[in-house]
Amino acid sequence: xxxxxxxxxxxxxxxxxxxxxxxxxxxxxxxxxxxxxxxxxxxxxxxxxxxxxxxxxxxxxxxxxxxxxxxxxxxxxxxxxxxxxxxxxxxxxxxxxxxxxxxxxxxxxxxxxxxxxxxxxxxxxxxxxxxxxxxxxxxxxxxxxxxxxxxxxxxxxxxxxxxxxxxxxxxxxxxxxxxxxxxxxxxxxxxxxxxxxxxxxxxxxxxxxxxxxxxxxxxxxxxxxxxxxxxxxxxxxxxxxxxxxxxxxxxxxxxxxxxxxxxxxxxxxxxxxxxxxxxxxxxxxx
Amino acid sequence: xxxxxxxxxxxxxxxxxxxxxxxxxxxxxxxxxxxxxxxxxxxxxxxxxxxxxxxxxxxxxxxxxxxxxxxxxxxxxxxxxxxxxxxxxxxxxxxxxxxxxxxxxxxxxxxxxxxxxxxxxxxxxxxxxxxxxxxxxxxxxxxxxxxxxxxxxxxxxxxxxxxxxxxxxxxxxxxxxxxxxxxxxxxxxxxxxxxxxxxxxxxxxxxxxxxxxxxxxxxxxxxxxxxxxxxxxxxxxxxxxxxxxxxxxxxxxxxxxxxxxxxxxxxxxxxxxxxxxxxxxxxxxxxxxxxxxxxxxxxxxxxxxxxxxxxxxxxxxxxxxxxxxxxxxxxxxxx
Numbered sequence: 001x002x003x004x005x006x007x008x009x010x011x012x013x014x015x016x017x018x019x020x021x022x023x024x025x026x027x028x029x030x031x032x033x034x035x036x037x038x039x040x041x042x043x044x045x046x047x048x049x050x051x052x053x054x055x056x057x058x059x060x061x062x063x064x065x066x067x068x069x070x071x072x073x074x075x076x077x078x079x080x081x082x083x084x085x086x087x088x089x090x091x092x093x094x095x096x097x098x099x100x101x102x103x104x105x106x107x108x109x110x111x112x113x114x115x116x117x118x119x120x121x122x123x124x125x126x127x128x129x130x131x132x133x134x135x136x137x138x139x140x141x142x143x144x145x146x147x148x149x150x151x152x153x154x155x156x157x158x159x160x161x162x163x164x165x166x167x168x169x170x171x172x173x174x175x176x177x178x179x180x181x182x183x184x185x186x187x188x189x190x191x192x193x194x195x196x197x198x199x200x201x202x203x204x205x206x207x208x209x210x211x212x213x214x215x216x217x218x219x220x221x222x223x224x225x226x227x228x229x230x231x232x233x234x235x236x237x238x239x240x241x242x243x244x245x246x247x248x249x250x251x252x253x254x255x256x257x258x259x260x261x262x263x264x265x266x267x268x269x270x271x272x273x274x275x276x277x278x279x280x281x282x283x284x285x286x
Numbered sequence: 287x288x289x290x291x292x293x294x295x296x297x298x299x300x301x302x303x304x305x306x307x308x309x310x311x312x313x314x315x316x317x318x319x320x321x322x323x324x325x326x327x328x329x330x331x332x333x334x335x336x337x338x339x340x341x342x343x344x345x346x347x348x349x350x351x352x353x354x355x356x357x358x359x360x361x362x363x364x365x366x367x368x369x370x371x372x373x374x375x376x377x378x379x380x381x382x383x384x385x386x387x388x389x390x391x392x393x394x395x396x397x398x399x400x401x402x403x404x405x406x407x408x409x410x411x412x413x414x415x416x417x418x419x420x421x422x423x424x425x426x427x428x429x430x431x432x433x434x435x436x437x438x439x440x441x442x443x444x445x446x447x448x449x450x451x452x453x454x455x456x457x458x459x460x461x462x463x464x465x466x467x468x469x470x471x472x473x474x475x476x477x478x479x480x481x482x483x484x485x486x487x488x489x490x491x492x493x494x495x496x497x498x499x500x501x502x503x504x505x506x507x508x509x510x511x512x513x514x515x516x517x518x519x520x521x522x523x524x525x526x527x528x529x530x531x532x533x534x535x536x537x538x539x540x541x542x543x544x545x546x547x548x549x550x551x552x553x554x555x556x557x558x559x560x561x562x563x564x565x566x567x568x569x570x571x572x573x574x575x576x577x578x579x580x581x582x583x584x585x586x587x588x589x590x591x592x593x594x595x596x597x598x599x600x601x602x603x604x605x606x607x608x609x610x611x612x613x614x615x616x617x618x619x620x621x
Binding site for chain 2: 199272
């Protein structure tokens with residue numbers, strides 16, 4: 001496992017980020033919102049992410065992990081607080097956001113839903129290049145081959161004309177990684193990238209993300225509810241609970257010496273193969 | 287005789303004029319109070335096997351072999367006979383079972399309806415039983431009067447488990463019961479399943495791709511690959527010291543909190559079952575494969591009682607070390 005290479009200016013500085021949704025209004029709204037308080041989806045989130053560093057964000061469903069990812073990318077507007085990317089505040093106007101998104105990309109959980117079924121693989125992975133005018137139509141094939149090779153779909157040539165339904169889940173997830181890294185982004189948000197995949201191929205995807213992060217000096221925010229995969233890819237881990245980061249530290253430290261009761265509970269919920277001792281479930285707190 | 291005895295079960299689908307053999311000669315047993323895990327990758331026939339046992343397959347599937355359940359052969363049982371034992375004796379929890387709740391009915395009313403459909407009892411009696419069932423799965427009785435949308439995913443799945451238990455079935459089949467849930471919810475659901483098994487009246491079949499769930503919750507395990515069982519026996523024996531190269535691969539591909547090995551991936555995927563490889567079906571992905579593997583390996587019983595279908599068992603001990611390296615499994619893909 002590589003040690004975090006935090007240089008003088010971190011790539012990403014998240015400071016006191018908050019997101020809350022106002023309670024619902026109107027007759028139907030007030031019935032549906034019966035008993036609910038204004039929800040704080042993100043509460044005072046602060047952390048730095050170094051260049052080429054991989055940060056895991058873990059927590060149960062509804063803890064705000066995905067909202068955090070969307071907010072960092074400016075896909076959800078924060079209620080307060082700031083996100084600084086390469087020393088600059090997140091842009092607000094459309095033109096600057098477009099430039100920013102070129103260097104910040106995302107991959108999603110379900111490779112069966114995130115790829116357009118009517119597009120050929122070569123068109124899926126080169127669309128970002130065409131959108132940004134980085135290549136002409138004549139260069140699609142060569143660019144597609146190169147990036148497919150990069151993500152381990154070799155030979156890239158044999159995948160060019162195929163459609164997503166002809167590929168397995170793992171191959172499809174490699175295609176969505178290719179689409180994300182083809183712009184050589186500085187930041188990749190990976191939201192549960194292996195949870196829909198068979199156990200037998202998860203390692204390949206995790207290793208690919210790690211090697212791309214190292215070779216391209218790309219920082220990664222790896223969002224997952226599963227602490228056992230985090231261990232194989234992340235330099236540091238942030239544990240989220242009800243919209244807050246309750247604990248953050250190096251992966252080894254968090255797994256071996258968890259401090260916050262929620263981290264302990266999360267760790268205790270992971271089933272183990274070892275038969276040496278029966279795992280003790282940590283009781284759920286109220 | 288066991289409560290459930292599956293003998294030489296075969297399921298063939300007809301599609302586009304081609305025959306696809308999804309389950310090919312599977313035999314296994316289950317008793318009350320016992321739990322059996324069925325593991326393997328997607329597309330290895332785990333779900334088809336259990337659907338065949340429960341007779342839930344579509345019309346284009348042909349099922350052969352025997353499924354003896356409490357003395358009846360389910361493969362040949364009439365529809366009326368099936369209706370009598372389903373839910374009462376045999377119940378199923380599927381991956382997306384929580385979506386099976388009717389959104390416009392209170393959860394308690396759905397449970398009461400199910401109980402009264404099979405048992406001739408008053409509404410008040412059924413309600414009292416529902417309260418007990420909810421208590422058993424850790425839900426407060428006031429939740430009986432709420433609607434599904436008020437529940438969290440884990441709570442809905444627990445309500446479904448309460449329904450599966452409602453009539454005290456002899457056997458529960460749980461097909462990826464927690465895949466849609468996060469680890470914390472998953473842990474709560476398995477705490478319930480564990481309690482049911484410990485009570486000793488119910489046999490549980492757990493289908494999953496997560497071998498740690500099998501390690502914690504199942505007495506025995508069947509590893510399936512491409513429609514066949516490749517290794518079958520005591521969970522502890524098999525997961526501590528797997529013998530089939532496929533089981534070894536699955537074990538080393540599994541991310542563990544306290545694992546000490548490199549994470550490997552088994553290159554490639556399960557074969558096209560309309561045209562499976564000749565001989566051993568795992569051969570194209572197996573680093574240990576040799577020419578002998580062109581013959582089909584029999585499922586033979588070893589000294590510790592487990593069965594394994596592999597020609598190269600004598601080489602397995604030497605293979606165990608290199609099987610921990612990701613490069614060992616990558617080599618196969620290239621060749």
